[in-house]
Amino acid sequence: MNTLNADLHCHSTASDGVLAPADVVRRAHANGVDLLALTDHDELLGLPEAAATAAGLGLRFVPGVEISVSWLDQTIHIVGLAVDPANAALAAGLRQVRDGRDGRAARIAGELERIGIGGALEGALRYVGNPALISRAHFARFLVEAGAARNVHEVFLHYLARGKPGYVEHVWATLDEALGWIKGAGGVAVIAHPGRYRLSHAEMDIFFEKFRELGGDAVEVSCGAHDGGQLLAFARMARRFGLLASRASDFHGPADSPVDLGRAPPLPPDLTPVWSKLI
Ligand code: AMP
Ligand code: MN
Ligand code: MN
Numbered sequence: 001m002n003t004l005n006a007d008l009h010c011h012s013t014a015s016d017g018v019l020a021p022a023d024v025v026r027r028a029h030a031n032g033v034d035l036l037a038l039t040d041h042d043e044l045l046g047l048p049e050a051a052a053t054a055a056g057l058g059l060r061f062v063p064g065v066e067i068s069v070s071w072l073d074q075t076i077h078i079v080g081l082a083v084d085p086a087n088a089a090l091a092a093g094l095r096q097v098r099d100g101r102d103g104r105a106a107r108i109a110g111e112l113e114r115i116g117i118g119g120a121l122e123g124a125l126r127y128v129g130n131p132a133l134i135s136r137a138h139f140a141r142f143l144v145e146a147g148a149a150r151n152v153h154e155v156f157l158h159y160l161a162r163g164k165p166g167y168v169e170h171v172w173a174t175l176d177e178a179l180g181w182i183k184g185a186g187g188v189a190v191i192a193h194p195g196r197y198r199l200s201h202a203e204m205d206i207f208f209e210k211f212r213e214l215g216g217d218a219v220e221v222s223c224g225a226h227d228g229g230q231l232l233a234f235a236r237m238a239r240r241f242g243l244l245a246s247r248a249s250d251f252h253g254p255a256d257s258p259v260d261l262g263r264a265p266p267l268p269p270d271l272t273p274v275w276s277k278l279i
């Protein structure tokens with residue numbers, strides 16, 4: 001079970017990925033992925049195209065989503081797997097989260113203008129594939145084009161991250177809402193890339209506890225954002241909190257992502273993979 005090549009978190013042009021949903025699926029298939037979830041930010045739009053392409057290739061496909069959540073003063077991402085894309089409450093909840101993005105994008109552009117980088121909203125919009133979904137990744141691509149940094153990774157070291165120019169505070173969904181939408185749509189809830197959150201050990205424990213309490217199922221142990229130490233640390237958290245383990249590239253595009261589709265490290269063999277619930 002742990003040797004299946006599962007990749008349960010990636011992005012298409014329906015959010016801030018650079019490949020169309022069909023091309024994400026074709027690339028995953030070419031990379032030897034056996035089980036794929038497309039998990040665009042706050043959006044289900046890419047799922048029909050991805051599912052149809054996967055069916056044509058004989059690749060097992062899981063409809064997913066990555067929901068933006070505010071918890072304490074942090075942005076946390078919760079992946080929903082095997083959600084019913086036709087669920088009305090999920091669709092309405094995601095629409096509400098997406099709707100906040102336009103005003104935030106205007107504020108980001110305003111902040112960049114203040115440090116002398118003009119035209120950022122128009123510039124970012126040129127990289128947007130889905131007008132309902134503008135993300136910091138689109139601003140990052142514009143900032144590379146404008147010569148502000150050499151690549152997307154470096155943009156986030158100097159801009160768009162908390163404490164840097166171009167960052168604005170924003171309130172996303174609550175953890176209760178995100179879990180409610182995912183569970184209500186028949187899905188499995190997964191903590192995305194926990195190694196990225198600036199939480200103390202005590203806060204991380206409280207967060208995992210709360211996630212469990214709300215019916216959360218799994219945590220990304222192996223993911224593109226984790227180094228080897230973080231993989232081991234979150235494997236221990238999965239054991240302590242009795243959570244299933246997920247494996248995720250968080251692929252956004254060939255030039256944007258350190259880990260390609262299907263290439264995240266294997267899970268420690270004693271953990272129960274989240275796909276035991278999916279296949
Ligand atoms: P948003 O949901 O608009 O806040 O945008 C978050 C997205 O920005 C993430 O999903 C990534 O695509 C991208 N991002 C955030 N931090 C980084 C980083 N350090 N390096 C590369 N991409 C990042
Ligand atoms: Mn993204
Ligand atoms: Mn994320």
Ligand code: MN
Nearest residue numbers: 009011066250
């Ligand atoms: Mn992601």
